[in-house]
Amino acid sequence: MIAALIRWSLANRLLVLLASLFATAWGAWSVQNIAIDALPDLSDTQVIIRTPYAGQAPQIVENQVTYPLASAMLSVPGASTVRGFSFFGDSFVYVLFEDGTDLYWARSRVLEYLSQIQERLPAGAKPALGPDATGVGWIYQYALVDRSGQHDLAQLRALQDWFLNFELKALANVAEVASIGGMVKQYQVLLDPIKLASRGISQQQVAAAIGAANQESGGSVLELAEAEYMVRASGYLQSLADFRAIPLRLDGGGVPVTLGEVAHIQLGPEMRRGIAELDGEGEVVGGVVILRSGANARSTIDAVKRKLDELQASLPEGVEIVTTYDRSQLIDRAVRNLGEKLVEEFIVVALVCLAFLWHLRSSLVAIVWMPLGVLIAFIVMQQQGINARPSTVSPTFIPPMAPATRSCTSAIFKP
Numbered sequence: 001m002i003a004a005l006i007r008w009s010l011a012n013r014l015l016v017l018l019a020s021l022f023a024t025a026w027g028a029w030s031v032q033n034i035a036i037d038a039l040p041d042l043s044d045t046q047v048i049i050r051t052p053y054a055g056q057a058p059q060i061v062e063n064q065v066t067y068p069l070a071s072a073m074l075s076v077p078g079a080s081t082v083r084g085f086s087f088f089g090d091s092f093v094y095v096l097f098e099d100g101t102d103l104y105w106a107r108s109r110v111l112e113y114l115s116q117i118q119e120r121l122p123a124g125a126k127p128a129l130g131p132d133a134t135g136v137g138w139i140y141q142y143a144l145v146d147r148s149g150q151h152d153l154a155q156l157r158a159l160q161d162w163f164l165n166f167e168l169k170a171l172a173n174v175a176e177v178a179s180i181g182g183m184v185k186q187y188q189v190l191l192d193p194i195k196l197a198s199r200g201i202s203q204q205q206v207a208a209a210i211g212a213a214n215q216e217s218g219g220s221v222l223e224l225a226e227a228e229y230m231v232r233a234s235g236y237l238q239s240l241a242d243f244r245a246i247p248l249r250l251d252g253g254g255v256p257v258t259l260g261e262v263a264h265i266q267l268g269p270e271m272r273r274g275i276a277e278l279d280g281e282g283e284v285v286g287g288v289v290i291l292r293s294g295a296n297a298r299s300t301i302d303a304v305k306r307k308l309d310e311l312q313a314s315l316p317e318g319v320e321i322v323t324t325y326d327r328s329q330l331i332d333r334a335v336r337n338l339g340e341k342l343v344e345e346f347i348v349v350a351l352v353c354l355a356f357l358w359h360l361r362s363s364l365v366a367i368v369w370m371p372l373g374v375l376i377a378f379i380v381m382q383q384q385g386i387n388a389r390p391s392t393v394s395p396t397f398i399p400p401m402a403p404a405t406r407s408c409t410s411a412i413f414k415p
Contacts, residue, residue, distance in 0.1 A: 020372060023372060023375060023376055023379070024372060024375060026375075026379055027372070027374075027375025027376060027378050027379050028375065030375070030378040030379045030381070030382035030383075031375070031378050033382060034296075034378060034381060034382045035294070035295065035296035035297070035298075035299075036296065036297065036298045036331060036335070037136075037296075037297040037298070037327075037331060038297075038327065038330045038331040038333075038334040039136045039327075039330075040136075041134050041135075041136050043134045043135040043136070044080075044096045044097065044099070045096070045097040045098075045099070045100075045101045045102075045103055045106055046094055046095060046096045046097065046106075047094075047095045047097075047103075047106050047107050047110045047129060047130070048092060048093070048094055048095075048129065048130030049069060049073070049091075049092070049093040049094075049095070049110065049114070049127050049128070049129060049130070050090065050091070050092055050127070050128055050129075050130055051065050051066075051069065051090070051091040051092075051093075051121070051125050051126065051127040051128070052089060052090055052091075052125070052126065053065050053089055053090070053091060053122065053124060053125045054089050054124065055089060056088075056089055057088065058086045058087055058088055059086075061086040061087065061088075061089070061090070061091050062084075062086035062091075064121070064122050064125070065086070065091040065121060065122070065125050065127075066084040066085070066086045066091045066092075066093060067084070068117060068120050068121060069084065069091065069093045069114075069117060069121075069127065070082050070083075070084040070093050072113050072114075072116065072117040073093060073095045073110065073113060075113070076095060076106075076109050076110060076113055077109055078097045078098050078101050078106065078109070079095050079096070079097055080096050080097060080098050081094075081095075081096040082094070082095055082096070083096070091125075091127075095110055103132060103293050103294075104132070107129060107132065110129065111129065114127055114129075131175035131176035131290055131292075132175050132292055132293050133175040133176065133290045133291060133292060133293055134293050137175060137290045137291040137292070137293070138288060138289075138290060138291075138325075138327075139289055139290070139291045139297050139300065139301055139304075139327045140288075140289040140301050140304050140305075140323075140325065140326055140327065141286060141287070141288045141289070141323075141324045141325035141326075142286060142287055142289075142308065142321050142322060142323050142324060143276070143278050143284045143285065143286045143287075143321070143322045143324050144156045144159060144160055144164075144182075144284060144285040144286070144287075144319060144320075144321060144322075145278065145284050145319070145320055145321075145322050146318050146319045146320075147318065147320070148317070148318030149318075150316070150317070150318045151316060151318065151319060152183070153181070153182045153183045153283055153285060154182065154183040154184075154185045154269060156182050156284070156285040156319065157179065157181070157182030157183055157184055157185075157285050158185065159285075159315065159316075159319065160179050160182065160285050160286075160287055161179055161184075163311070163314075163315075164177070164287060164308075164311060165177045165179060165287070167307060167311055168287070168289060168304060168307060168308075171300070171303050171304060171307060172295075172300070172303065173291060173292045173295035173296065173299075173300045173303075174289060174290070174291070174292065174300065174304070175290045175291060175292040175293070176290040177287050177288070177289055177290070178287065178288040178290065179285070179286070179287055180274070180276045180285070180286045180287070180288065181274075181275055181276025181277075181283060181284055181285045181286050182276070182283075182284075182285035183269035183270070183272070184269060184270040185267060185268075185269065185270075186267075186268065186269070186270050187237075187240070187243060187265065187266075187267060188265070188266050188267070188268045189206070189210070189243065189259065189263050189264075189265055190263055190264040190265075190266070191203065191206060191262065191263045192262055192263060192264070195261065195262040195263075196262050199248075199249070199251070199257050199261075199262060200249075201248050201249060201257065201262060205248060205249070206248060206259065206262075206263070209246055209247070209248050209259065210237075210243075210246060210259070213235060213237060213242075213246045213247075214235065214236060214237045215235050215236070216232060216233065216234060216235055216236060217232060217233040217235065218230075218231070218232045218233075219231030219232060219233065240265050240266070240267070243259060243260070243265045244258060244259055244260030244265055245258055245259075245260065246258060246259040247259075248262070278322065278324065284322075286324065289301075289304050297327060297328075297331065298328055298331050301326065301327060301328040301331075302328070308321050342371075342374065345370075346366070346367055346370055346371065349366045349367075349370065350363040350364075350366055350367045351363075353365075353366050
């Protein structure tokens with residue numbers, strides 16, 4: 001069969017040449033469009049369920065949230081392993097699926113079973129799926145720095161959560177933008193137990209009054225002079241004065257007792273369980289860009305960089321974005337190293353053929369067909385959706401989570 005194929009090729013040299021040129025062009029296009037990364041993704045198909053249960057101890061979270069969820073996920077079709085972790089105020093359940101399971105099919109099955117288990121969970125526990133990413137999806141990290149001192153950590157965290165976060169999430173193939181560090185601003189109500197007791201008001205009444213005061217109410221429409229006017233009652237709390245004016249109850253004389261009379265209302269930071277620091281110079285606010293599963297890491301990083309350059313002009317004066325981890329540098333080094341090694345191997349093969357056969361045309365066969373074989377391999381990988389990961393650079397010597405240019409560390413405090 002091989003001899004017949006050789007005879008046919010010799011008889012149809014023009015067709016062979018055209019097929020070679022077509023394969024070369026198609027291979028070059030595949031090289032330009034194939035998803036490329038420097039780290040092999042060996043993780044299983046998994047779906048993460050995170051359930052916040054604020055203020056509860058790990059044992060309560062385990063008994064009331066983690067155990068019911070993990071028990072229900074055992075019957076999910078295709079699930080091979082279910083792992084549950086309970087922390088202070090948080091529950092994590094990892095559902096691992098069999099090899100070859102489509103990630104989005106797995107997420108839809110988990111959502112179906114979550115809808116069945118929801119009524120068995122406490123009222124304050126709201127489970128949600130984690131991002132459609134893998135363990136090596138951490139591709140880019142940056143820090144918000146204000147060297148002028150005009151903006152504090154709360155203002156920088158607000159810029160990250162309400163500006164940069166939304167802009168970066170809108171990019172293609174970005175699964176999540178995780179915020180780290182800084183201060184999350186919140187309204188804080190500090191109750192005075194003595195004043196509450198003297199007026200006969202319980203803490204549950206205060207919580208119910210705050211919830212009832214922070215809402216909008218609609219009253220349909222009112223038709224006047226052939227025009228319709230929408231009727232509504234605006235009741236959203238927007239300032240500290242609004243909180244202080246919340247009525248709790250009526251005293252003996254019919255005078256309302258307000259929240260400001262029994263509590264101190266202030267703006268303050270949410271309780272923190274971790275910090276982010278840059279180069280040992282102090283705390284900063286950071287963001288971590290997570291890649292969607294199976295996406296092109298190199299092109300996504302380029303899109304993130306371009307977007308951050310555009311957003312830099314919209315930030316307040318003195319605030320700058322500092323890159324702390326950029327995997328594209330590792331990817332470029334790996335690709336460059338692989339290209340150099342391939343060229344060296346082509347030259348060595350050609351010299352060996354020339355030395356042993358002492359025939360230039362025979363050595364040209366290796367020089368021409370070895371690169372063409374590599375291009376054909378890229379065609380197959382691109383059509384099958386397999387990511388290209390150069391293997392000539394071992395990730396053992398370059399930690400995947402280590403910052404490439406700056407040092408940005410985070411610390412997590414656990415009770």
